[in-house]
Amino acid sequence: MKQAWWKESVVYQIYPRSFYDSNGDGIGDLRGIIQKLDYLKELGVNVVWLSPVYKSPNDDNGYDISDYQDIMDEFGTLADWRELIAGMHERGIKLVMDLVVNHTSDEHRWFQESRQSKDNPYRDYYIWRPGKDGREPNNWKSFFGGSAWQYDELTGEYYLHLFSKKQPDLNWENPNVRKDVFKMMHWWLKQGVDGFRMDVINLISKVPGLPDVPPVNDDRYQFGSQYFANGPRLLEFLDEMKRSVLSHYDILTVGETPFVTTKHAIDMTNEETGALKMVFQFEHMDIDRDRGSIKAWKLTELKRIMSRWQNDLEGKGWNSIYLTNHDQPRPVSRFGNDTQYRVESAKMLATFTHLQQGTPYVYQGEEIGMTNVAFESINDYRDIESLNMYKELVEEKGWNPDDVLALIRAKGRDNARTPMQWDDSPNAGFTTGTPWMKVNPNYPAINVKQALADPNSVFYYYQKLLRLRKEYPIFVYGSYDLILDDDEAIYAFTRTLDNDRLLVILNFTAQTPVFTLPSNIVFADKELLLNNYAVESSEDIRQFTLRPYEARVYRLR
Known part of the structure; x- marks a missing residue:
């Protein structure tokens, strides 16, 4: 097996809105991250994956990008970003940026042009279709609820959005789209970026004709994913990206790839023929997945899933190992015990993650054993997915509000997005202002200051794990x-x-x-x-x- 720095790395994901606020406006920012770089160095991570900080109207917390080559005002400036990457590199930490190119914001210049007329030069940058029989072009559903199509009165057609209606899908069939995306990637890499985490990258190729979804019992396919995930030209598009951009740099690339099998992963990550270094698969994240209820999971099923991925990719591809990120609940609440055995189970889960073959990922707060949050009201939640689900199930389908809140408390994405708990001062030391989302009330007991003062804390266990990984190649x-x-x-x-x-x-x-x-x-x-x-x-x-x-x-x- 070939040795590589990105195999030997441990990646720490920062969700900037919730990491550290430097100016008291309640929103984490780039200068806040700069102030905490020594903390990351002390932990021992050598790569940071930064969730999107680009210009954005923030409909989906930055995953709706209006300008790929500028920074969101709330987060700072390009000068701040350059100071951040310089500070990371001085400390031996590499920076991986989030690449979101399945879709843009509807406020991106390309889309603003695209919707002006059917013959606009940018029209074909997106997926426009006329209605069919007085309804949407097909019956695909958005991941965030409702139809995946939005009618636009200006030209009397619909555009495809697999996520929010403010996130129109790019048309990767158009070579000009690919050329502009590759040009933008080169721009960031020339700024010194050390790689990309590629958001839902395996959705960029759709089946020609965009057919209707037939009636199916399997909720994985009710959205239409068999027609837009791992599509017919995916490997071709990725290979073109490799030839045009990726092969020119020594970088870490990881694709977020829902609905993949181990074969898909090998095709994408094979060291000789693949385009990416590794992918995020979701099988183990779906082990308790049931949109309408809280589903129990079995350890034997987790073993089967993880072992298949370990064994199938051995010598053929490379795994990303994770139990949480900005889209997933806290692992100590989901797979461990966040009350009586919080510290013990957080350490056990860390051992599980870092002892598998693959590159491990640590999500901010995981290293101190942060837990899920149980807000009292839907009004305390901020995530568009949770808010849309509540509206659909409670207001439209008449479900019991308490039952839906229980689902959101167990599975909602805001579990991972509550502000980082730095100390036991007001707002957990995250901000001197009013935080954009409430802090988890358990912060007086669970915080970085407490963890650094306790030699038996979860933090020091992670630190030891990362040190052992550097010391023993077998890890x-x-x-x-x-x-x-x-x-x-x-x-x-x-x-x-x-x-x-x-x-x-x-x-x-x-x-x-x-x-x-x-x-x-x-x-x-x-x-x-x-x-x-x-x-x-x-x-x-x-x-x-x-x-x-x-x-x-x-x-x-």
């Missing part, structure tokens, strides 16, 4: 083998690199299951590298009782 390059496949409490696996071997044992429950080492795993000596409870070095690991959410990593010889 990065070792092959993965699952053991105890059918155990519903214990997730255990080995990593092997040449003659080096790791044994990883994780208790995903608040119970005390007994771990029994399979007889085929033979060793002469053992070294305990990582643990979230005190462990006697003399303990026989062939059989022992695990404590709630216990994690252990042994090096076997």
Whole structure:
């Protein structure tokens, strides 16, 4: 397996609106991030993925871009951005920018031109269609609820928007669109950017004819994703991007790719023929997915999903390993125990993430064990997806408001977007003003200041994990083998690199299951590298009782 800096990295995602506010307007900003660079260096991350900071009317928190080559006023200026990247590079931290090119804002100059007339030179930059039989061009649904089409009276046609109606989809079939996108990517890379996280990049190719979705029971396909995800020209478009842009730079590229299989991922990330370095897959994020209810998940299913991705990509592609981001609930609330065993389960989940083969991602606040938030009212939420869902289910379909709020509290994207909890002062030290969204009320107990003062905190556990990853190549390059496949409490696996071997044992429950080492795993000596409870070095690991959410990593010889 080829060695590469982006395989050996740990990426820290910053959601700038919620990270740190430097000027008291209640909104995180670039100068706020600059002030916290030493914190990131102390943690030990070597790459930052910055969620969008471009010019935007902010309909979808910056993922609706009106100018790709300027900065949103609330976040600062291009001069601030240049100071930020310089400060990162001085500290040995690389910067990955969010690339959002499936769609733009409806306030982008291209779209403003496009809607003027049917023969405007920019008309074909977007996907316009006449209505059909007095309705939308097809029955595709938006991810944010309702039709994926918006009627525009100026020209009497509809435009496609897979997300908000203020996020019209670009028409990648138009070579001028591709040329302009590639030109913009070159511009950022020449500014010193170290890579791109590519937002829903596998949606850029749609099936010709844009057919209606037939009746289906599988809610994954009710949107029409079989016609706009992993489309017929996707690999062609990505290969053109590679030839035109990506191959000219030594950068990290990661595609956000819903609805992919391991085969899709290998096609996109194969070191010889693929265009991207890695992708975000969503199978494990869908394990408890049910739009209308809170669905229980099973550890054996998580094992099957993660193990398939580990084994299928071995030597053929590269994994991104994550349990949360700006679109997902907090992992300690979702997969762990955010009350009695918050610290223990946060450490266990960190071990799970960082011991898989792939590049691990840490989302801001994950390293101190931040939790989901349970706001009292829908009026306290800010996410367009949650607000639209509440409107659709409560106001239009008559659902019980408390039931819908319970869903949003469990699954809503705002769980990850509450302001970063820096200390126990008002507003968690995030701002001296009124925060754009309320702070999680548990901030007096869960914050960075507290974590840095406690040698047994989640923060220092992450710090040790990142240090071990730099020290032991097996953490990065070792092959993965699952053991105890059918155990519903214990997730255990080995990593092997040449003659080096790791044994990883994780208790995903608040119970005390007994771990029994399979007889085929033979060793002469053992070294305990990582643990979230005190462990006697003399303990026989062939059989022992695990404590709630216990994690252990042994090096076997």
